[in-house]
Structure formats: C-alpha cells, structure tokens
Amino acid sequence: MRALDLTLLTDLYELTMMQGYFKNPTDQVVVFDAFYRQNPCDGGYAIAAGxxxxxxxxRDLHFSPDDVEYLRGLNLFDDDFLEYLRGFHFTGDIYAIPEGTVVFPREPLLKVVAPVMEAQLVETAILNIINHQSLIATKASRVVYAAKGDGIMEFGLRRAQGPDAGIYGARAAVIGGCVGTSNVLTGKMFGVPVKGTHAHSWIMSFPDEYTAFKTYANLYPNACLLLVDTYDVLDSGVPNAIRVFKEMKEKDPNFHGYGIRIDSGDLAYLSKKAYEMLEAAGFGDAIISASSDLDEYLIDSLKAQGATINSWGVGTNLITSKDCPAFGGVYKLAAIKDKDDEDFVPKIKLSENTEKITNPGNKTIYRIYDKATGKIRADLICMVNETFDESKDMIIFDPIETWKKTKIKGGTYTLRELLVPVFQKGLCVYTSPSVMEMQAICKKEQETLWPETRRLVNPQKVYVDLSDKLYKVKSQLLEEMSMKALDLQ
Amino acid sequence: MRALDLTLLTDLYELTMMQGYFKNPTDQVVVFDAFYRQNPCDGGYAIAAGxxxxxxxxRDLHFSPDDVEYLRGLNLFDDDFLEYLRGFHFTGDIYAIPEGTVVFPREPLLKVVAPVMEAQLVETAILNIINHQSLIATKASRVVYAAKGDGIMEFGLRRAQGPDAGIYGARAAVIGGCVGTSNVLTGKMFGVPVKGTHAHSWIMSFPDEYTAFKTYANLYPNACLLLVDTYDVLDSGVPNAIRVFKEMKEKDPNFHGYGIRIDSGDLAYLSKKAYEMLEAAGFGDAIISASSDLDEYLIDSLKAQGATINSWGVGTNLITSKDCPAFGGVYKLAAIKDKDDEDFVPKIKLSENTEKITNPGNKTIYRIYDKATGKIRADLICMVNETFDESKDMIIFDPIETWKKTKIKGGTYTLRELLVPVFQKGLCVYTSPSVMEMQAICKKEQETLWPETRRLVNPQKVYVDLSDKLYKVKSQLLEEMSMKALDLQ
Incomplete structure (x- = not known):
C-alpha cells in the first residue's frame, strides 16, 4: 500500500541521533540551513520550489502506534525514547524563500530554528522535497527560456522516477513556466492545465491513418492535434491531416485550434516541410507541435535552424532533469544556543574543499535590486539582527575571490528580505499561493535577472555576498579551528 | 495532501483516446508490450523490478466520484463516458517477468491483453513504475558488482526525486543487492534492513569530537561507527576514534562491530592511512566505511588502488542513477483481435530508426540456458503458441545483424518461459515474494550471466533472438507497410 504518512521518511541516523540527544538531555536550540552549492546544468540561477x-x-508529523512498534522491533531504541516519539510534534520556527523565487548557491532556501531533536528529524524529508522540486522547476525555466515564447508542455510522467516524481515534478515544471502537463493527477491536485491528444496506438487500431484522424477530429473538433508520424510524416501523415482539416472546415468554417504533432525524425526538416504543405493548403495557422527527446539545448538549436515548431512537448529530459538529475541541496548546522540564552553561538563545518565550508550563525538574506531597472545587483547573506540603510553606499564583494569589490551607490538600490516566516513555535503562519500564481511569480522573478545570467551556456554568475559582520565571524571561526588543528598535529 | 489513489496517474491522452473508443464502440481486445531498448549505463543487462x-x-483502479467530477470540469468528456468510468475496473490479463530477473533489450517485461480502453488507460502508470524501479535495481546491481563482496548501503533519500523515488528507489536498490537502506519508511514498508549512525551535526553539537564519539559509543556499543571527517580525518577523527575504541574495549572485552566512516577527502589515501593507524592500535578488524559521491566506477577504481574500505554508502548516484536517470521503457501495441476471434492480428509500428520498429504479435519469451553451466545462451522471443523441443538443435541469430548465427546442440540446453501470468480476467493470480526473497532471486539470476556480460564497461551483449515464425511475420508486415508507403508517394 502507498504510504500516506511520511513521518518515517527519514534516515535512520536522524532517529539514532535523536535518541542520543534524548539520553543526554540538552536544552539546545539550533539553526540548520538548507542550501545548495551549484546551479543545476551549470546555469546562472535556480528556482526555489517544494x-x-x-x-x-x-504539519502532519507524528509517530503512529504502528510506527512506534516498528521502531521498537529494530532493537535500537529504548522504551522512554519511544514514549517520547509517541507525543512528538514540531514546535520550532521555519523560514523559507517562497516558491518561484530565483535563488543562488550558498544562500539558505530554508532555515529551521528548533530544539535539536526536532531540527534533526526533519532534515531528510525537507531536503528530499526541496531538492526535487527546485531541480525540476529550474530545468523547466531553462526549457521555457529556450522556447522563446512558444508553449512548453510537460509530459514525462511515464519516465519519471516513480509516481511522486511525476506528480510533483509536473507541479514544479508548471511553476517553472510550462503551460500545462499531460499528468491528470497533477491537474486535479493543483488545478493546473492538462493537455494531450492521442498516441500511435490510436492510429494503429484503425484500418488506416485517415480514418483514425477523421474519427479523432469529429470527437475533438476544437482540439484537433493529429499525430502524423506513425507511418510517414510527409507522405502520409501531413497529407491525411490536411484532408481531414479541409473536410472539417467545409463542415464548420469556424473549425480552429487544429494542428499536427511530430514525434520522430529530424524535427527541423520535417516541421519546415510540413509547414510548407499546410500553408499551401490554407492551414498556415496550424499548430506544429513536436516531441522526441527534447531539452533546452535541442530546442535552442532547432529554433536557430528555423524549425517552424510553435508548441513543444518535453518528457524524459525535463521530468528527470536528465543532464543533472540531483539538486545537491544540503542541511547544515549553523548555530546553537541554550534555550534561555539570547544569542546563538555560530558553528562552522570545515572541509578540505573551501567551497564546502559552511556559513556560520543565525542568518538571513537580502536581495539588492537596481532601483532604475528592477534587476538584481547581488544577494547579501548577513546575521538576522543586521540592518542596512538604502540611502548609504554598499560595498559588495565576490564571496570566493574577495578582492573583487563593487560599490553600489546609496539611493540607487532597494533591499528585500528573501526568507519569510513559515512556522512559528510549531504553527504554520504562511499560506502558499496557488501553483498558477507561483508560475506568475516565477515569471516576474526571472525578469529581475540580467539576460547575461539567463543564458543557457556559461552564464554570468550573480554575486552572493557576505555582510562584513558575517565575514568576520566566519574568518574568526576558521582561524580558531585551524589553530586547534595545529595543536592536534 | 498526498495522493493515495493513483487512478488519475495517467496522461490525459489515454482518457481522450478512451472516450474515442467508447464513442466508436469496438469489441477489440489488444496486446500491448512494455519493453525497453537499451540497457542503462551501457551495461550488459537490466534487472526487472516494480x-x-x-x-x-x-487492483486499486477505480474512478472516485471526485475523479469523475474533476474530469467533467475539463469540458472534454460526455456524461455517458463519465458514467462508464464510474463503473470502470480492469478485466484483462497481464503477464510479466518476475522482479529480480535479469532482462535484455526488446523483450516484453510486461504484457497486457485486454479490451483496448483498459489497456490504454494503464499505460502511463505501468511504465512509470517499471521504468523507475528497474532503473534503480539495475544501477544497484552494478554498484554491488563493483564492490566485490563488500556491503553497499543505499542512503540517497535526501537526493531522490521526491518521496516515492526515495521509498521505491530504496526498495529496488535492495532487490539489486544493497544490504540495507537508511530510509526508515522503506524499512517499515518492505521489511528490509535499515542502517545508519550519526551526522557531522552530532559531532558539532558537542564541545569536542572525543566527547561526541564517546557519547555515541556508550549509546550504541554494538553499532559504533564513528564519522571521522568533521575536523581532520587523520589528525583528529581517527585518533579520537581509537581512543574511544580502547576505552570501550577496556570496559567490555566483547566490544565489537565498531568502525569509522569517512565522508570526504581522498578515500584511497585516507582509508589506507586510517587502516594503518587502526591496525597499529589493535583494531585491524574495524569497519572502514566510506561515502561521498560514490558510484560503480569510483568504487571499482578505489578498489584497484588498494583502498581499505570494506563498507560503502552510496547516495545520489545510485538513487537517481545519475549517469542514466531514465530507463526508457515504452508500451507498444503489438496485436489486435475482435473479442470473439481466436487469433490476434499482429501490428507493427514503423520508424526511421530500425531499432525502434516494434515486434508484432501476441508473444512470449523463452530463456535458453546452457545445461552444463546454467549460464544464459540467449533469449528467444516467439509467438505464444510456439513449442520447442529441448532435444533438438536450435539456430539462434543476432536480431540486428541477422547473418550472425549460432547453433545450440539439442540436449545441451534447457528452456524457461520468462513471462508468468499475473492477472487473469482482471483477477490477480500472482503472489509477490518478499523484497529480501527478490534480492536472493536477483543474486542467483546474476550468476546466470557470463562474466563478460557483467563487466561495467563495454560488456558482451546477450542475444535476444526472434523465432523463425515471429521473424517471418515481422518481415511480411514490414514488406506490406513499405509497399503501402510507395503507393502514397
């Protein structure tokens, strides 16, 4: 049976650590950041989703009696801890960047501030959900960008990595800009447009292609998109489609919304030839839809060659983000305090790889917009209690190559805090917009990117800067750790 | 809310086609084959799963009143068809290759024989499930093969493409040979071993690494695997682990099952140095576990360099099958008959790409084993009513380059039919083994492969042959289609 309750959707070590904290009682409240290190597909940005x-x-987190009995059977957990789990619920705070927002590496997409046991339990599922949907929303936005205004249909359900990957992948694809999905369940769950016509099997189950087309046209005269490549696109499919369009138009001069779909062969050549034939027959306004192993690079290339396709169906490469199937988001401890203390103590994780060193402290993010154009100048990660004055000059610097600095003149920029409260003391204080509203948000968000950052290949990176205060805290911690390490040698 | 009912997990075109068949009533019973065209990761085989x-x-297929109302709201479907959906259930037959079996391109992993409307509806979900799990089971079997007997732990949940990809991906990984998973929900749902210890955050939430290790060891003295790379593997982590192991051993001479986990840095170098240090301290039998972007190629390469790792945790690259994240299974119409006819009429789909031409007819598959070794000689796709005599010679030939022929002498081989009945007249007649039983089956199945076929890179392909009868039917259909196409020009 399909799992409805996801409480056990976690790594075992979260539970063994929880019992560890339970047995060594602590009043620690911690800050965990969920962030990612590299944009998918070497792009210039990502889209937050999930x-x-x-x-x-x-909200649904709770250990059912069944869950507790299962855990008892593992012979790892004591009765007192299992009893604690029975009454478990989340009591902490969560902050997050709203869905559809453009985001950049190293900035927390989501922040959990909670007692350590609670913050630990939720790690795996939060990452699973955010990683998946942000990946697909990002991929979709790239594919939509390549199509330069043509509609992109998501139809990868059959190739998705399981039912949820199809359901939530289609949701994320619509947030990223797809005009619709073939996935009926996603349509029902999230109120997004569903689309589709027929398969090769429809054509093959009739005595001939013309009869199959004609039957379909009579059924769906207002959405008559005919699949023309079952036998031969130019010698059979397109001529039969034209014959049917003519007959339909004779019957009803208002016949409209018709077109063809090509699912194999060279799409540039076939679409151009098909357009010539349709145009000559008086159907120059027909939809020419294409599918077949498409992604942003192939769409870009087909458009550059003058393909006359104006509607694109994208499956496998979008729903799996084939060239980059993992988002790589991580969840790292950033700060600790005792329950009654006011201030958090920043924590850092070292790594031999400098880019993997975490940003310590209880932080937030400000986005710096150019006042004149509304475009993003940079993002600034800082401590939660820092304030900035938009009328004053701001110096931002490259977070890796810190000698690269830029001054943003006071009065020429505006600031927006990206993290918004989602849970406070365990209660949800945030209402999600609808998926179609998120799509609109996401479209506007992408307009705040400079064209150089939206480029598919080798885009300009957006600066994600650290505030002076955060930079100093980080440097000091690094220094301390490095001295400790020397002591050990 | 999470979807429990997957009836609408289908492409819209399945429903628009269904209404088409409903409005143009037909008694057609059809055969659809679900098969794939290329082994994942350019391997020599795949593992069937899902x-x-x-x-x-x-079994659960039914349109709820809610589903029907949703579909009504799309303004595509008429009342009579919606009424039909309300009473819909599956009444056909399904045959499939059992989970854990090694399989090869172009052979049907699953076959649906049903009224056309039913067979059409189930296409998308069947492909989604089989594609996903077969992909991950195959990837897992490759990773397990590379580890040459060391245990492989699946722990990719946080990077899986949504909850189901984590849940069923871990299930498939265990079928493919993983000794366990970190995913607690999969453990509960399928009774497979769950494993895990602690994260960097555990170490960081204590004043120092030694205290964190010691606390953990006291909690889990029989599963004391310490993560040694939070600060510095060789200067801090391993010395602190040895100190704790010594103290534990002093307290209890039976202290066992201990070890370390390395999650970053050069795993070959670090594991060898760590082993030297552990060995010198009298802990040469410690588990040395490694994780960090592992896949079959890296494990193979680390072992070739003499890494002293004896337990491997594999995450992202396994749970997403990163270098090949889609299985590419398709579902193609193979034959049609009127309900009361005895014989099916074979159907074929042409394609400009020869490899994409389908195999027509109502078929089954026989596996030909070498009697002496139990290894697979070839698979034979044939019509369901064909019989073969194991005492007679058999000529098999390469399905693409048909001039390549081999004779298998009568008496030296045995035959096994791969497709087994799963549903008959809508009733399930098959009982799935447990996942751990499937793992055992899968292990035995892989032993029927020649070593040349299991090789990770450029393996020898196994012949999947067509019977004479099937080959003739296919050739004749191709000839007919090609004559028709000439007529059209």
Missing part, C-alpha cells in the same frame, strides 16, 4: 509540500509534511 | 506496485495499482 515549500507547500514541506509545510504539509511538517 | 511488479508488486503495478499489481497494487491495477
């Missing part, structure tokens, strides 16, 4: 499902997961 | 979930899906 928050609505994270909220549902957190 | 059947148990397909069975659940077929």
């Amino acid at each position: 928050l609505e499902q994270v909220i549902e997961y957190i | 059947l148990e979930q397909v069975i659940e899906y077929i």
Whole structure:
C-alpha cells in the first residue's frame, strides 16, 4: 500500500541521533540551513520550489502506534525514547524563500530554528522535497527560456522516477513556466492545465491513418492535434491531416485550434516541410507541435535552424532533469544556543574543499535590486539582527575571490528580505499561493535577472555576498579551528 | 495532501483516446508490450523490478466520484463516458517477468491483453513504475558488482526525486543487492534492513569530537561507527576514534562491530592511512566505511588502488542513477483481435530508426540456458503458441545483424518461459515474494550471466533472438507497410 504518512521518511541516523540527544538531555536550540552549492546544468540561477509540500509534511508529523512498534522491533531504541516519539510534534520556527523565487548557491532556501531533536528529524524529508522540486522547476525555466515564447508542455510522467516524481515534478515544471502537463493527477491536485491528444496506438487500431484522424477530429473538433508520424510524416501523415482539416472546415468554417504533432525524425526538416504543405493548403495557422527527446539545448538549436515548431512537448529530459538529475541541496548546522540564552553561538563545518565550508550563525538574506531597472545587483547573506540603510553606499564583494569589490551607490538600490516566516513555535503562519500564481511569480522573478545570467551556456554568475559582520565571524571561526588543528598535529 | 489513489496517474491522452473508443464502440481486445531498448549505463543487462506496485495499482483502479467530477470540469468528456468510468475496473490479463530477473533489450517485461480502453488507460502508470524501479535495481546491481563482496548501503533519500523515488528507489536498490537502506519508511514498508549512525551535526553539537564519539559509543556499543571527517580525518577523527575504541574495549572485552566512516577527502589515501593507524592500535578488524559521491566506477577504481574500505554508502548516484536517470521503457501495441476471434492480428509500428520498429504479435519469451553451466545462451522471443523441443538443435541469430548465427546442440540446453501470468480476467493470480526473497532471486539470476556480460564497461551483449515464425511475420508486415508507403508517394 502507498504510504500516506511520511513521518518515517527519514534516515535512520536522524532517529539514532535523536535518541542520543534524548539520553543526554540538552536544552539546545539550533539553526540548520538548507542550501545548495551549484546551479543545476551549470546555469546562472535556480528556482526555489517544494515549500507547500514541506509545510504539509511538517504539519502532519507524528509517530503512529504502528510506527512506534516498528521502531521498537529494530532493537535500537529504548522504551522512554519511544514514549517520547509517541507525543512528538514540531514546535520550532521555519523560514523559507517562497516558491518561484530565483535563488543562488550558498544562500539558505530554508532555515529551521528548533530544539535539536526536532531540527534533526526533519532534515531528510525537507531536503528530499526541496531538492526535487527546485531541480525540476529550474530545468523547466531553462526549457521555457529556450522556447522563446512558444508553449512548453510537460509530459514525462511515464519516465519519471516513480509516481511522486511525476506528480510533483509536473507541479514544479508548471511553476517553472510550462503551460500545462499531460499528468491528470497533477491537474486535479493543483488545478493546473492538462493537455494531450492521442498516441500511435490510436492510429494503429484503425484500418488506416485517415480514418483514425477523421474519427479523432469529429470527437475533438476544437482540439484537433493529429499525430502524423506513425507511418510517414510527409507522405502520409501531413497529407491525411490536411484532408481531414479541409473536410472539417467545409463542415464548420469556424473549425480552429487544429494542428499536427511530430514525434520522430529530424524535427527541423520535417516541421519546415510540413509547414510548407499546410500553408499551401490554407492551414498556415496550424499548430506544429513536436516531441522526441527534447531539452533546452535541442530546442535552442532547432529554433536557430528555423524549425517552424510553435508548441513543444518535453518528457524524459525535463521530468528527470536528465543532464543533472540531483539538486545537491544540503542541511547544515549553523548555530546553537541554550534555550534561555539570547544569542546563538555560530558553528562552522570545515572541509578540505573551501567551497564546502559552511556559513556560520543565525542568518538571513537580502536581495539588492537596481532601483532604475528592477534587476538584481547581488544577494547579501548577513546575521538576522543586521540592518542596512538604502540611502548609504554598499560595498559588495565576490564571496570566493574577495578582492573583487563593487560599490553600489546609496539611493540607487532597494533591499528585500528573501526568507519569510513559515512556522512559528510549531504553527504554520504562511499560506502558499496557488501553483498558477507561483508560475506568475516565477515569471516576474526571472525578469529581475540580467539576460547575461539567463543564458543557457556559461552564464554570468550573480554575486552572493557576505555582510562584513558575517565575514568576520566566519574568518574568526576558521582561524580558531585551524589553530586547534595545529595543536592536534 | 498526498495522493493515495493513483487512478488519475495517467496522461490525459489515454482518457481522450478512451472516450474515442467508447464513442466508436469496438469489441477489440489488444496486446500491448512494455519493453525497453537499451540497457542503462551501457551495461550488459537490466534487472526487472516494480511488479508488486503495478499489481497494487491495477487492483486499486477505480474512478472516485471526485475523479469523475474533476474530469467533467475539463469540458472534454460526455456524461455517458463519465458514467462508464464510474463503473470502470480492469478485466484483462497481464503477464510479466518476475522482479529480480535479469532482462535484455526488446523483450516484453510486461504484457497486457485486454479490451483496448483498459489497456490504454494503464499505460502511463505501468511504465512509470517499471521504468523507475528497474532503473534503480539495475544501477544497484552494478554498484554491488563493483564492490566485490563488500556491503553497499543505499542512503540517497535526501537526493531522490521526491518521496516515492526515495521509498521505491530504496526498495529496488535492495532487490539489486544493497544490504540495507537508511530510509526508515522503506524499512517499515518492505521489511528490509535499515542502517545508519550519526551526522557531522552530532559531532558539532558537542564541545569536542572525543566527547561526541564517546557519547555515541556508550549509546550504541554494538553499532559504533564513528564519522571521522568533521575536523581532520587523520589528525583528529581517527585518533579520537581509537581512543574511544580502547576505552570501550577496556570496559567490555566483547566490544565489537565498531568502525569509522569517512565522508570526504581522498578515500584511497585516507582509508589506507586510517587502516594503518587502526591496525597499529589493535583494531585491524574495524569497519572502514566510506561515502561521498560514490558510484560503480569510483568504487571499482578505489578498489584497484588498494583502498581499505570494506563498507560503502552510496547516495545520489545510485538513487537517481545519475549517469542514466531514465530507463526508457515504452508500451507498444503489438496485436489486435475482435473479442470473439481466436487469433490476434499482429501490428507493427514503423520508424526511421530500425531499432525502434516494434515486434508484432501476441508473444512470449523463452530463456535458453546452457545445461552444463546454467549460464544464459540467449533469449528467444516467439509467438505464444510456439513449442520447442529441448532435444533438438536450435539456430539462434543476432536480431540486428541477422547473418550472425549460432547453433545450440539439442540436449545441451534447457528452456524457461520468462513471462508468468499475473492477472487473469482482471483477477490477480500472482503472489509477490518478499523484497529480501527478490534480492536472493536477483543474486542467483546474476550468476546466470557470463562474466563478460557483467563487466561495467563495454560488456558482451546477450542475444535476444526472434523465432523463425515471429521473424517471418515481422518481415511480411514490414514488406506490406513499405509497399503501402510507395503507393502514397
């Protein structure tokens, strides 16, 4: 049976650590950041997605009697801890960047501030959900960008990595800009447009292609998209489609919304030839839809060659983000305090790889917009209690090559805090917009990117800067750790 | 809310086609084959998986009043068709290759024989489930093969493409040979071993690494695997682990099952140095576990360099099958008959790409084993009513380059039919083994492969042959189609 309750959707070590904290009682409240290190597909940005499902997961968190009995059977957990689990619920705070927002590496997409046991338990599911949906939303936005205004249909359900990958992948694809999905369940769950016509099997189950087309046209005269490549696109499919369009138009001069779909062969050549034939027959306004192993690079290339396709169906490469199937988001401890203390103590994780060193402290993010154009100048990660004055000059610097600095003149920029409260003391204080509203948000968000950052290949990176204060805290911690390490040698 | 009912987990075109068949009534019973065209990761074989979930899906198929109202709202479907959906259930037959079996391109992993409307509806979900789980089971078997007997732990949940990809991906990984998973929910649902210890955050939440280790060791003295790379593997982590192991051993001479985990840095170098240090301290039998972007190629390469790792945790690259994240299974119409006819009429789909031309007819598959070794000689796709005599010679030939022929002498081989009945007249007639039983089956199955076929890179392909009868039917259909196409020009 399909699992409805996701409380056990976690790594075992979260539970063994929880019991560890339970047995060595602590009043520690911790800050965990969920962030990623590299944009998918070597792009210039990513799209945050999945928050609505994270909220549902957190709200529903509870260990059923069944869950507790299962855990007891593992012979790892003591009765007192299992009893604690029985009454478990989330009591912490969560902050997150709203879905559809453009985001950049190293900035927390989501922040959990909670007692250590609670913050630890939720790690795996939060990452699973955010990683998946942000990946697909990002991929979709790239594919939509390549199509330069043509509609992109998501139809990868059959190739998705399981039912949820199809359901939530289609949701994320629509947030990223797809005009619709073939996935009926996603349509029902999230109120997004569903689309589709027929398969090769429809054509093959009739005595001939013309009869199959004609039957379909009579059934769906207002959405008559005919699949023309079962036998031969130019010698059979397109001529039969034209014959049917003519007959339909004779019957009803208002016949419209018709077109063809090509699912194999060279799409540039076939679409151009098909357009010539349709145009000559008086159907120059026909939709020419294409599918077949498409992704942003192939669409870009087909358009550059003058393909006359104006509607694109994208399956496998979008729903799996084939050239980059993992987002790589991580969840790292950033700060600790005793329950009654005011201030958090920043924590850092070292790594031999400098880019993997974490940013310590209880932080937030400000986005710096150019006042004149509304475009993003940079993002600034800082401590939560820092304030900035938009009328004053701001110096931002490259977070890796810190000698690269830029001054942003006071009065020429505006600031927006990206993290918004989602849970406070365990209660949800955030209402998700609808998926179609998120799509609109995401479209506007992408307009705040400079064209150089949206480029598919080798885009300009957006600066994600650290505030002076955060930079100093980080440097000091690194220094201390490095001295400790020397002591050990 | 999470979807429990997967009836609408289908492409819209399945429903628009269904209404088409409904409005143009037909008594057609059809045969659809679900098969794939290329082994994942350019390997020599794949592992079939996902059947148990397909069975659940077929059994649960029903349109709820809610589903019907949603579909009505799309303004595509008429009342009579919606009324039909309200009473819909699956009444056909399904045959499939059991989970854990090694399989090869172009052979049907699953075959649906049903009224056309039913067979059409189930296409998308069947492909989604089989594609996903077969992909991950195959990837897991490759990773397990590379580890040459060391245990492989699946722990990719946080990077899986949504909850189901984590849940069923871990299930498939265990079928493919993983000794366990970190995913607690998969453990509960399928009774497979769950494993895990602690994260960097555990170490960081204590004043120092030694205290964190010691606390953990006291909690879990029989599963004391310490993560040694939070600060510095060789200067801090391993010395602190040895100190704790010594103290534990002093307290209890039976202290065992201890070890370390390395999650970053050069795993060959670090594991060898760590082993030297452990060995010198009298802990040469410690588990040395490694994780960090592992896959079959890296494990193979680390072992070739003499890494002293004896337990491997594999995450992202396994759970997403990163270098090949889609299985590419398709579902193609193979034959049609009127309900009361005895014989099916074979159907074929042409394609400009020869490899994409389908195999027509109502078929089955026989596996030909070498009697002496039990290894696979070839698979034979044939019509369902064909019989073969194991005492007679058999000529098999390469399905693409048909001039390559081999004779298998009568008496030196045995035959096994791969497709087994799963549903008959809508009733399930198959009981799935447990996942751990499937793992055992899968292990034995892989032993029927020649070593040349298991090789990770450029393996020898196994012949999947067509019977004479099937070959003739296919050639004749191709000839007919090609004559028709000439007529059209």
